[in-house]
Amino acid sequence: MKLFPRIRKVPFWSWIWFILGTLYFILPLYATFNFSLRMQRDVIGFRAYVRAFEDPNFLETFLFSNVLAVATIIASIVLIVPTAYWIRLRLPEARRITEFITLLPFVIPAIILVFGLIRIYSSPITVPFTGIELFRPLTNTRAGTNILIVAGYMVLAMPYMYRSVDTGMRTVDVRTLTEAAQSLGASWFAIITRIILPNIRAALLSGALLTFAIVLGEVILASFLGVDAFGPYLFLLGQHRAYEPAALSFVTFLLTWIAMGFIQLLTGGQGQAAGAH
Amino acid sequence: MAQTSTLKTKVLSPTSDWKKWLGVIPFFLFAFLFLILPSLRLFVGSFTNNTGQFTLSNILELFRQPFILNAYWLSIRISAVTAIGGGIFGFLLAYAVTIGGLPKPLRSLLITFSGVASNFAGVPLAFAFVATLGRTGFITALLRDVFGINLYQTGFNLYSFAGLSLTYMYFQFPLMVLIMAPALDGLKREWREAAENLGASKLQYWLQIAMPVLLPSILGAMILLFGNAFGAYATAYALTGGTLPIITIQIGAQIRGDVLHNPGLGYAMAMGMVVIMAISLAGYSWLQKVSERWLR
Numbered sequence: 001m002k003l004f005p006r007i008r009k010v011p012f013w014s015w016i017w018f019i020l021g022t023l024y025f026i027l028p029l030y031a032t033f034n035f036s037l038r039m040q041r042d043v044i045g046f047r048a049y050v051r052a053f054e055d056p057n058f059l060e061t062f063l064f065s066n067v068l069a070v071a072t073i074i075a076s077i078v079l080i081v082p083t084a085y086w087i088r089l090r091l092p093e094a095r096r097i098t099e100f101i102t103l104l105p106f107v108i109p110a111i112i113l114v115f116g117l118i119r120i121y122s123s124p125i126t127v128p129f130t131g132i133e134l135f136r137p138l139t140n141t142r143a144g145t146n147i148l149i150v151a152g153y154m155v156l157a158m159p160y161m162y163r164s165v166d167t168g169m170r171t172v173d174v175r176t177l178t179e180a181a182q183s184l185g186a187s188w189f190a191i192i193t194r195i196i197l198p199n200i201r202a203a204l205l206s207g208a209l210l211t212f213a214i215v216l217g218e219v220i221l222a223s224f225l226g227v228d229a230f231g232p233y234l235f236l237l238g239q240h241r242a243y244e245p246a247a248l249s250f251v252t253f254l255l256t257w258i259a260m261g262f263i264q265l266l267t268g269g270q271g272q273a274a275g276a277h
Numbered sequence: 278m279a280q281t282s283t284l285k286t287k288v289l290s291p292t293s294d295w296k297k298w299l300g301v302i303p304f305f306l307f308a309f310l311f312l313i314l315p316s317l318r319l320f321v322g323s324f325t326n327n328t329g330q331f332t333l334s335n336i337l338e339l340f341r342q343p344f345i346l347n348a349y350w351l352s353i354r355i356s357a358v359t360a361i362g363g364g365i366f367g368f369l370l371a372y373a374v375t376i377g378g379l380p381k382p383l384r385s386l387l388i389t390f391s392g393v394a395s396n397f398a399g400v401p402l403a404f405a406f407v408a409t410l411g412r413t414g415f416i417t418a419l420l421r422d423v424f425g426i427n428l429y430q431t432g433f434n435l436y437s438f439a440g441l442s443l444t445y446m447y448f449q450f451p452l453m454v455l456i457m458a459p460a461l462d463g464l465k466r467e468w469r470e471a472a473e474n475l476g477a478s479k480l481q482y483w484l485q486i487a488m489p490v491l492l493p494s495i496l497g498a499m500i501l502l503f504g505n506a507f508g509a510y511a512t513a514y515a516l517t518g519g520t521l522p523i524i525t526i527q528i529g530a531q532i533r534g535d536v537l538h539n540p541g542l543g544y545a546m547a548m549g550m551v552v553i554m555a556i557s558l559a560g561y562s563w564l565q566k567v568s569e570r571w572l573r
Contacts, residue, residue, distance in 0.1 A: 011373070011377050011378035011379060013369075013373070013377070014372070014373035014374075014377030014378055014379050015373075015379070017366075017369040017370050017372070017373040017377075018370065018373045018374065018379060018383060018387070020366075021366070021370045021373075021387065021450070021454075024446070024447070024450070025390050025394055025451075027409055027415070027416065028402075028405040028406055028408070028409040028447065029405065030415070031405065031408040031409035031414060031415030031416065032404065032405040032408045032409070034408075034415055035408040035415065036408075079303060079304055079307055080304070082300070082303075083300070083301050083303070083304040086297075086300035086301055087301065090297045090300065091297050091298065091300065091301060094298070094301055098301070098304070101305075101308045101312070103558070104308075104312055104316075105312070106504065106554070106558055107551060107554045107555045107558050108312070108316055108551055108554070109507075109508030109509075109510070109525070109550065109554065110508070110510065111508070111510045111525045111528055111529060111532075112316070112319065112528070112547045112550060112551060113312070113315060113316075114532070115315075115319060115528065115531075115532050115543075115547050116314075116315025116316055116317075116318050116319045116547075117311065117315045118532065119315065119318050119319070119322070120314055120315050120318050151307070151310075151311040152311065154307070154311070155311055155312050210396075213396050214396075217398075217399050217400065217401060218399070219399055219400055219511045219514075219515075220510055220511055224529075224532055224533075231399065231400060231511070234400045234401065234404075235400045235511075235514075235515055238400065238403075238404055238515065245404050246404055246405075246408050248401070249400070249401035249402075249404040249405055249408075252397075252401040253393075253397055253401060253405070256393050256396055256397050257393050260389065260392040260393040260396060261389060261393075263392065264385075264388075264389045264392065
């Protein structure tokens with residue numbers, strides 16, 4: 001008793017806060033789930049889920065959002081891993097400016113980013129001070145728009161991706177690994193793909209899952225760029241349906257839960273927070 | 278000539294070899310094209326008038342148009358209310374699971390849930406709150422059927438300031454939990470023991486030791502929460518359909534079609550947001566540095 005004077009009684013207030021917090025977490029989810037089961041009068045059932053999944057537009061937009069997420073993740077890894085590696089190995093003087101850039105998306109919210117992207121890439125790109133046209137407007141073609149939205153998602157995910165990768169590299173001795181690989185005659189490409197990537201796979205996976213969670217429900221970039229992704233689909237469905245959107249919201253929550261649960265497992269309790277609000 | 282140059286790079290390598298900067302060019306090029314250039318476009322646009330000349334009138338106009346000032350003010354109020362409310366509640370929760378004496382497993386449960394909830398936002402979150410507190414929502418019905426309280430007759434409305442604030446809280450306080458839990462872990466057991474040995478009461482310990490150490494983290498985290506709510510768009514749009522004119526909603530309307538009939542003013546409105554976000558991020562990182570003095 002004397003050794004642990006603080007555990008002497010039940011921590012009443014701590015329990016109160018914890019229970020209140022749990023209620024705040026659970027009630028909206030329970031309400032959504034409960035509501036989604038009541039599509040048929042007087043019957044509790046999964047009718048709304050069946051209806052929602054049957055809609056071909058759901059499948060199409062949901063799959064497309066998954067494709068966008070995977071493209072964003074791959075492109076982010078290709079861009080960020082060699083950069084973070086190079087800075088750690090050879091260019092520590094670029095660290096500050098790079099970290100500053102990776103924090104900029106916190107200062108420039110998605111709505112501002114998409115505003116600027118539209119203004120820049122909806123007109124042809126010309127060589128400065130001449131009339132020579134380099135590119136047609138990206139937003140004119142589907143492929144161009146898709147490139148633009150993936151680039152935008154890469155920007156939104158950049159703070160989390162860079163931080164994950166950089167933290168991952170801190171725990172492995174990049175310099176020694178590189179020197180060992182070089183002395184065995186490995187090329188730069190081989191060093192990055194066969195030595196660095198496998199060594200930071202936990203960090204990569206956690207960054208990737210967070211990116212996945214951001215992209216899947218994202219609605220700002222997708223709706224302003226006119227991309228038929230899952231976010232705008234869910235929004236439009238909410239305009240003229242009641243039960244199906246609730247069902248899909250609940251499913252989205254479960255997916256977020258799975259992604260975050262994996263991150264939790266991978267990083268050992270270091271929670272991360274993103275923002276696609 | 279060629280000989281001297283190779284000699285030079287060899288001697289000065291690796292510290293001043295410009296070639297090593299080539300390795301980071303793809304990243305900087307990407308950041309320039311898709312982050313810097315779009316922002317720069319808005320920045321330049323906010324100082325340009327309709328005929329393409331330099332002007333300060335867009336910036337001045339921001340402070341003259343009541344419609345724009347109201348939008349900023351509404352956003353600032355919602356962000357401040359949810360940052361302070363979410364900050365206090367999140368702090369108490371983080372306290373409860375770290376040093377508040379709750380069983381260990383509850384901590385990882387809460388942290389995981391906070392990670393999920395702080396990422397659960399936008400359209401699904403808005404729908405979840407409609408199902409909870411909307412006119413036919415779960416809690417609305419519960420209050421009516423069990424307690425005989427008609428929530429919507431008391432003046433509450435989900436599609437209003439209060440409703441949106443409650444909805445934002447869902448991702449605000451979990452973020453506070455995620456930031457504060459490690460900070461509370463940083464409070465050293467020895468400080469408390471030393472204070473107790475010197476005869477300090479629990480209140481004295483909190484007021485004179487724990488709070489001064491924690492305050493920079495708490496304030497910094499609240500500023501981060503403020504920015505988090507200030508930049509939010511999707512949740513508000515899905516919940517209110519644009520009827521609650523916060524600044525992000527107004528910027529969205531300006532992107533869809535030039536509702537201000539002045540593109541420059543639209544850019545200035547966006548830049549105003551960036552300035553507020555930049556100030557809050559700078560405040561956060563400064564306070565973070567201050568708090569690292571003790572909590573490391």
